[in-house]
Amino acid sequence: MTGQVRVRDCGTPSMKSLADVIVNVVDVNDEPPRFTASVFRFVVVENQPAGTEVGHVTAADSDRPPFDHFRYALMATGSSKSAASAFRVDELSGRIATTRVLDHEHRAEYRLIYIHLYSSKKMKALKKIKKNVTKLQKKNKLRNLNKYTT
DSSP: OEEEEEEEOSSSSOOEEEEEEEOOOOOOSOSOOEESSSEEEEEEETTOOTTOEEEEOOEEOOSOTTTTOEEEEEEOOTTHHHHHTTEEEOTTTOEEEESSOOOTTTOSEEEEEEEEEETTSOOEEEEEEEEEEEOOOOGGGGTTOOSOOO
């Protein structure tokens, strides 16, 4: 905001002075990061090597720099801790990859809680991610299959 302020004395004749006033509104870290989808679903074929990319999550923050930067991390509680260990996430890009070979007969679905944090770690956003490990029925049908779907 820009404007002027005036000061005047009570003398005769009245004397006055003008000054410019500039008010800058500074952004603070008051907006939480938000995922671009409420649920992210990915499919990965079983028996793929560790490091296979299964997809990536995306988020946005309406704060201005430097408060618009955040990092991705997997979060799990209780029995889902072993599920989270089957995946890793790139903390800057949100890309998710496997950490081991996945077997449909052992576990067909992984439900993870995903979190991304500001560097200040004060604001959070949580979303669930559902990953399905598909059964490899016929290798010939998978030649044109994408690595992941969203």
